[in-house]
Amino acid sequence: MKHIIIGTAGHVDHGKTLLIKTLTGMDTDRLKEEKERGISIELGFAQLKLPSGKQAGIVDVPGHEKFIKNMLAGVGGIDLVLLVIAADEGVMPQTKEHVDIIQLLQVKKGIVVLTKIDMVDEEWLSLVTEEIREYLKDTVLSEAPVVPVSSTTKQGIPQLLDLIDQFVDDTEERNSSGKLRLPIDRVFSVTGFGTVVTGTLLSGRVSTGDTVEIMPLGTVSRVRSIQVHGKKVEQARAGQRTAVNIIGVEVEEVKRGSVLVTPNSVEPSHRMDVKFLLLESAEKPLKNRARVRLYLGTDEILGRVRLLDREEIEPNQEAYVQLELEERGIAGKGDRFVIRSYSPMRTIGGGVVIEPNAPKHKRYRSEVLEGLATKEKGTPEELVNQLLAGKQGLFSPEEIIEATGLAGDDLKISIEKLQSEQQVKCIPVDKKSLYIAQFTYNKWRQEIKSMVINYHREYPLREGYPKEELRSRKFPFINNKHFQYLLQAMEIDGLLKLHDKTLALAEFTGELSGSQQKLVQDMICAIQEGNFQPPSWVEVVKKFRLKDAESQEYLQYFLRTGQLVKLSDDELYYTADRYQQAKTKIVEYLKENKEISVAQTRDLLKTSRKFTLPLLETMDRERLTRRVGDNRVLV
Known part of the structure; x- marks a missing residue:
């Protein structure tokens, strides 16, 4: 599941906190002074459950000029900003300063939420909207949609939630493969547990029991427990609002602005x-x-x-x-x-x-x-990492050189270093190689595994997931050739077993259940008993009371495993050994008599013309025989 952080911005008393309460049901003003003054002083945090079921964290930042530093402490880790502007006042001084900050921090995904629309008429609302669009036209929020709402009457709130849901869908998940970095925005103590620090994980991940370092203090500690969205978890990942209970550190030792990191990974x-x-x-x-x-x-x-x-x-x-x-x-x-x-x-x-x-x-x-x-511009490693992490696909050395401007020798050294650090995955291609970010490869590997597991569960009689269907559904941005190389790498890694047109999990055997095996044997026996004039598939389906979808699954299973051979007529099938017996009899007859007619074939096999003609046409198709006039001869 994606982990997205939403932040608010806007002038004091423009309704940010009330908006969040309306969206989430949570009041982010937690301090007594905030309650008394009616403004946010400290950062507030809430959890938002979206219509789709996805969850996002919300950081409510203060709008008053005196508390801009607190606002800045919360806005750095956000993925989507809600710029809140009151309809009765429009763009105000702190609106402008917050927009400047959003611009400087390059928070490019945003929604302008026009609040308090119940306090103005339509003409005024139209003027304010036009003023906002004019003001934002040269900023990173120039394309941001403007959503009019009233937190009091709930007007526009469903539309805002749907839009947020859409933005969350379109937001790329943060990379969790790097080193841990969690800027601390709040420190407090919990009786019986000790010091707790909170923040938004910018990179990496943190797990219960991990050794961590608090910088610039330099104190090494251990993680006792972790909470995400108020729930205890064993691990938190990049992009999540996280509370970390650390051992052996007093509250007074840690301040906002400290950073929780992987030991020895950064230098103040x-x-x-x-x-x-x-x-x-x-x-x-x-x-x-x-x-x-x-x-x-x-x-x-x-x-x-x-x-x-x-x-x-x-x-x-x-x-x-x-x-x-x-x-x-x-x-x-x-x-x-x-x-x-x-x-x-x-x-x-x-x-x-x-x-x-x-x-x-x-x-x-x-x-x-x-x-x-x-x-x-970046170090060679950073340039390569940035390219691979920022684009979906497999890249040749030539493509990386073209995109980054690196020299060939620098690229080779960089790739080797990134591979040793498990940040880049090499995909072998004959005597060459393609490269992909290890994070992306791991993510795709997990997605493919999940899809194939579901496919096996739904279609246990099939050989595996059709390769082209998987590519077109999940990886349309990868050309077919590169997709085959990707699958081959996953086969080498032991995840997949590749067939001509399908793929399966390496451990998938396609074994039938006891009831399925009995049904298969019974159907084969029923067809076998008909000798050279077996029942049609329609008659078999009727006899065993198979549903349409079920009958097709069993038919494809028989054909794939070679237990049935389809004659040229769509409804007629021989068992494999009956077909082999028929071919042997006809070939031996032709060796002695040079040619055979339809009637002679019918008499030889003691069958009817209904089966004889499709059988001979099937042998023609296999180039065992060929038609000469009304007869067949050996090829």
């Missing part, structure tokens, strides 16, 4: 190289060494901006920048971040991390800037 740093964009809405240029607030994951860190190729950056400009942090931060290459001015606190820009652990650079050095440009 005071310096990071980034690509930075100063927003067009920034009031003035940003000078070199300006003091700023960095929002990265769930953390807020003070630091300074070192511009590497200029003295100041103008609004709506990008530049390579080195962030010098006053406390050590945790980041991964490609992480998005937001920058707010030190005072007054306003969102002024953001960007992407190029190098999480950077040495100090001298400014105005071309080699530094060129190096950052290369790193921005």
